[in-house]
Amino acid sequence: MSNAQPALTFEEMRALVRNLPGPDLDSGTAALQRQSQLTKPPGSLGRLEDLAQWLATWQGRHPAELRRPRVAVFAANHGVVAQGVSPYPAAVTAQMVANFARGGAAVNRLCEVADAELRVYELDLDNPTRDFTESPAMDEEECCRAMAYGMMAAEMGVQLLGLGEMGIGNTTAAAALCCALFGGDARGWVGRGTGVDDAGFERKVAAVEAGLAANPQARDDPFEALRRLGGFEFAAIAGAVLAARMARMPVVLDGYACTAAAAVLFKADRRALDHCVVAHRSVEPGHSRLLEAIGKDPILDLGMRLGEGSGAALAIPILKAAAECHAGMATFAEAGVSDRA
Template sequence: MSNPQPALTFEEIRALVRNLPGPDLDAGTAAVQRERTLTKPPGSLGRLEELAEWLATWQGQHPPEVRRPRVAVFAGNHGVAARGVSAYPTEVTAQMVANFQNGGAAVNQLCEAADADLRVYELDLEHPTRDFTQGPAMGEDECCRAMAYGMMAVEMGVQLLALGEMGIGNSTSAAAICAALFGGDAAGWVGRGTGVDEDGLKRKVAAVEAGLKANPTAKDDPFEALRCLGGYELAAIAGAILAARMARVPVLLDGYACTAAAAVLFKADRRALDHCVVAHRSVEPGHTRLLEVIGKQPVLDLGMRLGEGSGAALAINIVKAAAACHAGMATFASAGVTDRA
């Protein structure tokens, strides 16, 4: 993010959203047709069948493959963290990035288990966004540069992209974005994040309320909500989701903060997240509320709230299993098994 010139403008981003490629119906139909011939009762593999069809539809190929998955974790710091909205200080963001790079975090182990390529993208950690309780967190050029940076995570050959984030204070930012996009009281979107106590929870609610009051334009336009209340890493996630759509790469979204970043695109166009699956339900109460609003059913519900792409990385093996069953199972005809009457 060293380039002083914005790589995009909001108007150009809106034009991208207006011209998103749709599903590959031929590939999706081929998946549905093959599913009907496999040696099992119809629907007996449940979500695995849906995931195989989703993969084929958005990869634009049949059978789908998940031999080259990537986990992209974006890291950024938030000015609002100075208001005591997290149980950890902002220096933990950079320390955890170092932990990722040294292979010591949970996401490293989950990527190894899934044979996934982990990439960590730092977004100017020494310079946090501005405190959104006092005005916009970012200028349009800063927000657009972060989105353009996120687009770089989508490289040729990636077959599945799992997205996550690291940023002290970003669950407060996520709550503020959701409140701006979808309304409701701040308290309904705020949770304990990294584990704040009752006083910390009150500070988070107060920060979200102050942020909404200080940024009235955030309720008028989803990209304004991202600019005014978001963070560099959340803008980068939105950019990565857009680039993945253009490149026909299916996306796994991690928890609350990641889904809140994605919700900016949903608010701009309800079809913008059709190529995305939410990997898991965070225990953050706002995440369940957000999933209901955007109409997404998570793949996993394991009581996780770590962030760093951990839930998305974990779900890769589920998606791999779906693709393996779809492509590898015998048909009734090839196995000599009698189909139902």
């Protein structure tokens, strides 16, 4: 993350949320009308029909196009790792970023299958956030700088933005963030992450509880929750989601940590994630609870919990299929097929 990024403020971020562009209803209506003319029984393509209409609505064009999808993975480190919340050391974050660069990770292969561009954004891996059990993870300037950095992923011309993350300890941060945003107790939001044993699970619960006790203001404001309990990659994802909305760019969210980051915007405005779909349901138990809280039905449910944008990349071919069926199928009139009487 470059130090050249402008220092924004939470108030500027809140102003963006207050002025979110709405859906393109004309494009959505055109998609709905075309669906009724295609050579198939009404509703027979199920959710593919809904996804085609969603793409048109948020691209602001009909039919939608998916020639230039991008998967953006944000990588950062977390001070809370010092609490023993992960079986892996923080050094693995940088090692996995190097693996992405070599093309050796699952997301590399899945992006190749999807014919999607992969971009990896590092956020000061040598300097993790502060341990949120002792103090806020970030100050406001650090959080806003990371949000501004994330906004860079929503570049002009990208037709669909898939988002993911890499960061040892970030399921602990996700659980703490969700607990602050949506209530409940820590144990209900904590999962096994990268595979902690029972003792590690209890350390995660204790860390979330300590983080909430040390940062009571996190329950009062979603941006305060983000800076106090999240991480640099969480802030970057929130920034990317916000910039994509301003650019009328549909977004595919990956798993638990990614959805938790986006949920900050949902708490600021319940319409803020209307341009987003969730790629898959993570086996992290908190993810199902979070999906219910934000009213999102994931596209896939394959028992995955890898992160690194893998679910977002995997969902892209399904979205491409939805767009291609919608744009390329013949209508009843074109095919000379009798419609319903």
